[in-house]
Amino acid sequence: MKIRVMDISDYEEVYGLWMSSKNMGFNNLDDSKEGIGIFLQRNPNTSFVAVEDKAIIGVVLAGHDGRRGYIYHMFVKEPFRKQKVGTKLLEECLEALKKEGIHKVALLVFKYNEADSRFWEKQGFVVREDIDYRNLELTELVRIDT
Ligand SMILES: CC(C)(COP(=O)(O)OP(=O)(O)OC[C@H]1O[C@@H](n2cnc3c(N)ncnc32)[C@H](O)[C@@H]1OP(=O)(O)O)[C@@H](O)C(=O)NCCC(=O)NCCS
Numbered sequence: 001m002k003i004r005v006m007d008i009s010d011y012e013e014v015y016g017l018w019m020s021s022k023n024m025g026f027n028n029l030d031d032s033k034e035g036i037g038i039f040l041q042r043n044p045n046t047s048f049v050a051v052e053d054k055a056i057i058g059v060v061l062a063g064h065d066g067r068r069g070y071i072y073h074m075f076v077k078e079p080f081r082k083q084k085v086g087t088k089l090l091e092e093c094l095e096a097l098k099k100e101g102i103h104k105v106a107l108l109v110f111k112y113n114e115a116d117s118r119f120w121e122k123q124g125f126v127v128r129e130d131i132d133y134r135n136l137e138l139t140e141l142v143r144i145d146t
């Protein structure tokens with residue numbers, strides 16, 4: 001298994017993996033090829049794919065705004081789970097974010113996605129009970145919840 005930086009040419013394969021997931025949230029704009037292309041252009045060094053026999057089996061999208069690092073849409077294909085692929089993808093992206101001067105990283109997980117919350121707990125990501133997450137849509141988005 002090899003881990004390498006994600007490129008926009010990986011998009012179709014990665015999108016196929018995301019759409020096979022359960023309990024993850026996507027939308028029609030940010031997760032379109034154009035949306036992911038813009039994200040990778042702004043953050044060319046911090047998103048990774050795991051490759052086995054030329055096929056992508058895992059992905060982590062990560063970037064930063066100069067202050068906070070954010071992790072999105074981490075996914076490992078079913079038969080490859082619990083073999084540390086997720087841990088290795090995460091190590092690569094945290095190292096890459098650190099190299100870019102980022103000190104703190106955040107991510108969102110649906111509350112009903114308990115199994116994956118346990119993964120993040122093990123990786124040291126704590127739940128902030130003192131914060132309400134708020135957002136505002138500037139453009140009408142179509143949610144794609146898997
Ligand atoms: C979350 C996910 C990426 C983890 O990938 P993975 O390759 O299976 O993770 P690892 O093998 O590196 O696991 C690391 C540790 O977390 C634990 N872990 C992983 N998934 C777990 C689960 N579902 N329930 C409980 N523990 C879990 C592993 O047992 C391991 O523990 P250990 O260090 O004590 O051995 C993968 O389960 C997945 O793709 N889930 C669906 C997508 C998703 O919901 N992503 C999060 C949204 S941002």
